[in-house]
Amino acid sequence: MTESLHPGLVLLAAALLAGVTPSPWHRAWLVIGPGSALVLIQRLGNTTETTIAAGVIPLGIRADALAYPFATIFAVIACLAGIYAWRASRRCQVAGLVAAAAATGIVYAADWLAFYAWWELLAIASAVIIHDGIRPAAGRAAYRYLLVHLVGGASLLIGLAQLVAGRSDRSVGAVELGVPGVLILVGICINAAVPPLHAWLTDAYPRSSAAGAVFLSAFATKSAVYALARVFPGLELLVWCGTIMALYGVIFAVLENNVRRLLAYHIVSQVGYMVAGVGLGTPLALAGAVAHAFCHILYKGLLFMAAGAVVDAAGTSRLDELGGLRRVLPGTLWLYMIGALSISGAPLLNGFVSKSLIVSAAADAQRPLVAACLTIAAVGTFLSVGLKLPVYAFGGARLTGSVAPIPASRYVAMSMTALLCVVLGVRPDWLYLIVRGAETYEPYTWGHVLEALQLLSVTALAFVLFRAKLRPTQSTTLDFDRMYRAIGRLVLRAGDRVASSADKLEAWALAAADIRLGAQPRTVPTVAYSVGAALVALALGIALFARS
Amino acid sequence: MTWARPILAAVCVGLVILEVARPSDHGVPGVTVILAGAGSVALVGVAKTLGKWLQRPGADDD
Secondary structure (H helix, E strand, O other), X not given: OEOOOOHHHHHHHHHHHHHHOOXXXXXXXXXXXXXXXXXXXXXXXXXXXXXXXXXXXXXOXXXXXXXXXXXXXXXXXHHHHHHHOOOOOHHHHHHHHHHHHHXXXXXXXXXXXXXXXXXXXXXXXXXXXXXXXXXOHHHHHHHHHHHHHHHHHHHHHHHHHHHHOOOOOOEOOOOOOOHHHHHHHHHHHHHHOOOOOOHHHHHHHHHOOHHHHHHHHHHHHHHHHHHHHHHOOOOHHHHHHHHHHHXXXXXXXXXXOEHHHHHHHHHHHHHHHHHHHHHHOOHHHHHHHHHHHHHHHHHHHHHHHHHHHHHHHHOOOEHHHOOOHHHHOHHHHHHHHHHHHHHOOOOOOHHHHHHHHHHHHHXXXXXXXXXXXXXXXXXXXXXXXXXXXXXXXXXXXXXXXXXXXXXXXXXXXXXXXXXXXXXXXHOHHHHHHHOOOOOOOOOOOHHHHHHHHHHHHHHHHHHHHOHHHHOOOOEEEOOHHHHHHHHHHHHHHXXXXXXXXXXXXXXXXXXXXXXXXXXXXXXXXXXXXXXXXXXXXXXXXXXXHHHO | OOOHHHHHHHHHHHHHHHHHHOOOOOOOOOHHXXXXXXXXXXXXXXXXXXXXXXXXXXOOXX
């Protein structure tokens, strides 16, 4: 047991200082904060256990082999996203640092109460990031995001309360599937965007700002992957959830016309690989899930950086309105393609190493159907991210009007992220220094490389053959979010009726008592019902927790 | 992009020949090509079929 500063608290302090330091000096905290946290994380290593008390919340740190890679990559991407967000609004910068702090807190939490506190802080910080996006849609998306995550948080809290009831040991660890386990699983699966609980992601991420999307893509789903690996390793249900996620995401991405929503669907798909890896539960599969989360944060961050730069420069995020950008943004195209080939699993890039780890683990575990489905998902990934998006956004000659210049800070962030994708792809042994458990796996065998090249070339041929069917059109794709919004409207309408009935009852009662009513009728904002319901659920969970 | 079809087809055939000529212990030769080919056809087919039911004309503003 040693004493150390909590890296999450360092990031929180940086967020606070970024909020109060006069502009433009506040931007320094975007690099100093994550940089300091990264140094602390390296000092903690992967075999440290410390306890830091902060009021009622025990801030014990458990820096083991599972926490270390997640904490490291969270600090790295916070730094890179901070550079990318150099010219973003201060609210986005501060909320981004708070989200990084919360995600770091989640992976280091040794106690369930600390875990829950960081978990909710991440939801609030993410909602602020979304709210800072494209108005007025961003405000509504942030509200929906907060509602979904309050429901998920309430499920998690009630499950945790039942789990720790009557126990003295509240340390974060594996949980069996019972009533508390299912509630905890639902709470985590909402954050992991497991269909049909994924709609918040594809709803909110495209509506955030360019810099906000980079922060969002890094923390919420990956901290949920960490939680699944910590709490439910080897759960068979997760194998199929992950496999369905991988396919679901790519199918909807093929249909998508909005550049950033297309990438958001690919988060669902790529997190599916990680969830499947966690479900397989073998040491190689777990190492693959962690390695894929590590690599995914880098290449998905790069893709969102490049897409955000394109959207801000061209003024539209619709593929049917984009085109011809290769002439005006050649550097962005090259950097985007590094991310696109990496997510597609092209050799010499980090996605090749981590993706082949999971697929090989599935094959080694005698799960040929899972391995085949994950391979088909990789085909869909290259089809939409590696071919459809760059061909229609950067190819052709359709874009009319001027293209705004991209700030130098964005090029710096994109170049550094792309460099990390290449370095970890060329030197997988450096990745294995951070992610333990995969040291014996050799990705660069004749068979692996040939398979990857075959997959990419056949997919490219299929794209050329089916190009007419993949042409983007101005359309809206209905997903589960439409259903949830319809249910939400029904609930609000029912709430309105109950409220108006209560008002009528009150009026009748007052009239019966012969008391004159005021001139102004009472109205209750509909928003209050949903927030109220979520708060009641939270209060119930807290009460249960306190009782235990 | 008509010019790309024969080139890509030749590359695919060449990669299968390479796999047959120098087999590895990593599965049956040709399986990845078949999986990728069938997978891409299936994905585009499923997506377009779903699109008929789930897509509405007009941009998604909110």
